[in-house]
Amino acid sequence: MLNLIKGGLIIEVTGEQKLLAILAHIGYFLGGLGFIVAPLCIFLLKKEDPFVYEHAKQALVAHLVILIASAITSMLCFLLIGFLLMPILAIFWLMLFITSIIAAIKALDGQFYEYPMIQRFVTKI
Template sequence: MNITGEQKLLAILAHLAYLLGGLGFIIAPLVIFLIKKEDSFVYEHAKQALVAHLAILAASMIIGMLCFLLIGLLLLPVMGILWLLLIITSIIAAVRAVDGELYEYPFIQRLVTKV
């Protein structure tokens, strides 16, 4: 399978969309996921990124709500570690995309298979 530069760029954008700020880290992989269904390479990368980004968003929201109850303050270091893990794994995924390879984020594959 010959992967084009455009395919690699879209896959990288899906993984590193959190650099866009705001909800761009959800919107970019979602748009790529929806418009590139016929391109299995881009589609799979976008799906992986979308599920990983939605998982970190859900965890952030839950911990944020728990912070109001003061319980969440104890979870803030955990949230920091999760975000660091997302950054590291998304960089690895982007490098794999440049190499024309697929990447599966750790811990979320059960969710990804349901999408």
């Protein structure tokens, strides 16, 4: 059990909490829409747990942003414009992979993590 201080509150982080937080970040290894379903379920079911809730919220927003970007790029491929965006989308996917691994390591250490460039969306939830 690890004690973590956030906003003046002392939070005790257990192994189960760490596991759920890690699962939220690396849910894309589940295949299909697991990268959305895993953090969404954890986000909805663990609202009373600030550590798991914050990790699930960060992961959910990051995964939704990449899903929306992928869908838009796919639709634009019909107009042949999307093919020009494919390298940029590949870079975004690589960034998601790297940042989610970093987030999972932070969760394993019992620390909070904020994905870069999406905090404006996260604060609205």
